[in-house]
Amino acid sequence: MHLTHLSDEALIALLERGQEDALAELYDRYGQIAYSLAYRMLRNETLAEDAVQEAFLTVWRNAARFVPERAKASTWLLTIVHRRAVDLVRREERRRTEPFTPSAEAASSEGSAADAAWLRLQRERVQDALRRLPDEQREALELAYYGGFTQSELAERLGQPLGTIKSRMFAGLARLRELLSDVQIEEERWSPKQSTT
Amino acid sequence: MEPEAIHDLTPAYALDALDPHECAEFEKHLRHCERCQAELAELQEVGSSLAYAAPAVATPPALRGSILEQARAERANVIPFPARRSRTTWVLGTAAAVAAAVAIGLGIWTALLNNDLGAERSAHDRVADALAIVAAPGTQRVGLTGGKGLLAVSPSGQGVLVLSDLAQPPSGRTYQAWVIQGKTPKPAGLFRGGNTTVVPLTTRVPQGSIVAVTVEPKGGVAKPTRTPIITTRLS
Numbered sequence: 001m002h003l004t005h006l007s008d009e010a011l012i013a014l015l016e017r018g019q020e021d022a023l024a025e026l027y028d029r030y031g032q033i034a035y036s037l038a039y040r041m042l043r044n045e046t047l048a049e050d051a052v053q054e055a056f057l058t059v060w061r062n063a064a065r066f067v068p069e070r071a072k073a074s075t076w077l078l079t080i081v082h083r084r085a086v087d088l089v090r091r092e093e094r095r096r097t098e099p100f101t102p103s104a105e106a107a108s109s110e111g112s113a114a115d116a117a118w119l120r121l122q123r124e125r126v127q128d129a130l131r132r133l134p135d136e137q138r139e140a141l142e143l144a145y146y147g148g149f150t151q152s153e154l155a156e157r158l159g160q161p162l163g164t165i166k167s168r169m170f171a172g173l174a175r176l177r178e179l180l181s182d183v184q185i186e187e188e189r190w191s192p193k194q195s196t197t
Numbered sequence: 198m199e200p201e202a203i204h205d206l207t208p209a210y211a212l213d214a215l216d217p218h219e220c221a222e223f224e225k226h227l228r229h230c231e232r233c234q235a236e237l238a239e240l241q242e243v244g245s246s247l248a249y250a251a252p253a254v255a256t257p258p259a260l261r262g263s264i265l266e267q268a269r270a271e272r273a274n275v276i277p278f279p280a281r282r283s284r285t286t287w288v289l290g291t292a293a294a295v296a297a298a299v300a301i302g303l304g305i306w307t308a309l310l311n312n313d314l315g316a317e318r319s320a321h322d323r324v325a326d327a328l329a330i331v332a333a334p335g336t337q338r339v340g341l342t343g344g345k346g347l348l349a350v351s352p353s354g355q356g357v358l359v360l361s362d363l364a365q366p367p368s369g370r371t372y373q374a375w376v377i378q379g380k381t382p383k384p385a386g387l388f389r390g391g392n393t394t395v396v397p398l399t400t401r402v403p404q405g406s407i408v409a410v411t412v413e414p415k416g417g418v419a420k421p422t423r424t425p426i427i428t429t430r431l432s
Contacts, residue, residue: 126249
């Protein structure tokens with residue numbers, strides 16, 4: 001069956017019926033983002049692979065728990081990937097605070113050139129939005145999301161009251177949403193004829 | 198934790214930045230707090246956009262295949278409940294688990310058999326046969342639409358319907374199972390509901406055929422007169 005024209009949400013519905021080709025299609029759409037995220041957090045290939053594999057299998061097993069009214073499929077999937085990576089980063093005591101500089105950019109290993117260009121555009125948009133956040137908000141978001149630190153650990157590490165950390169995270173997410181909301185992230189991503197500009 | 202303070206955990210939860218204790222407490226709260234559910238949905242969407250900002254690294258070439266292989270291996274054991282009744286997934290890890298699930302309702306079924314069939318073979322034997330089919334390693338198991346349970350079919354085409362939480366049929370009526378291949382439904386057995394009902398089908402179930410359940414007048418009919426309440430397809 002041709003699945004490339006289906007929405008992410010439709011693919012999740014197919015997973016519920018045990019269709020592996022829908023899982024393959026989801027991997028083709030989000031595998032690279034998922035792996036890059038896990039690698040960014042874990043900085044180790046084997047651990048990043050474990051996190052991504054476990055996350056996709058969680059999606060496979062729990063597709064019936066996805067509630068389309070509550071979240072986009074991509075949000076659901078990436079939340080699961082992130083949670084797996086956080087679990088591993090905490091268990092392996094791999095949390096780091098130093099900046100991350102990958103040795104090599106991906107030579108877009110899968111997907112079409114158009115997909116790769118689209119992904120790059122998304123990445124640049126979010127990176128740009130992050131740069132425009134006030135420093136202390138960006139710091140709180142990055143240490144929590146990529147670093148895997150809990151809010152209490154952040155309070156201790158940054159020498160701030162817990163309440164301050166909570167409000168920085170909240171303000172950071174709210175500001176980030178504003179910065180990203182002028183152009184919808186992910187929208188129309190998988191419509192082949194859609195221009196990305 | 199103070200009642201109001203728990204709402205403040207939403208941003209940290211969206212970023213997975215709670216410790217396990219806080220996380221459990223927040224999830225408990227989340228179940229009945231619509232305000233936090235709505236806020237979380239928004240914050241998670243923004244939060245997950247951070248995933249896109251991670252510098253791109255090439256995925257290991259073997260990862261895709263390894264995920265799909267594992268998923269395939271698990272598929273036989275994952276039997277979804279029909280969405281209409283429940284959105285949870287019934288994961289049956291092993292054949293033994295299937296047998297155990299079936300055994301829960303056996304007392305009831307055995308009683309039904311004794312009353313209704315008075316068969317020449319003992320109810321016990323029939324139960325044992327049906328269980329053997331459900332639990333056998335080569336057996337294909339598929340979920341149902343319209344009801345909780347599963348259809349188990351042996352490699353030779355012997356079918357067993359296992360239904361749970363099926364209400365008793367209205368008085369003067371019975372449940373009737375059908376095997377439909379092409380356009381011809383063949384009668385495959387009469388039964389009542391109960392906590393768990395095990396129905397050995399009296400007609401072989403070929404690949405690609407549909408198994409359906411209708412409510413019919415007592416004694417059964419030769420052709421279905423009603424729309425099926427439960428269906429599944431063996432593919």
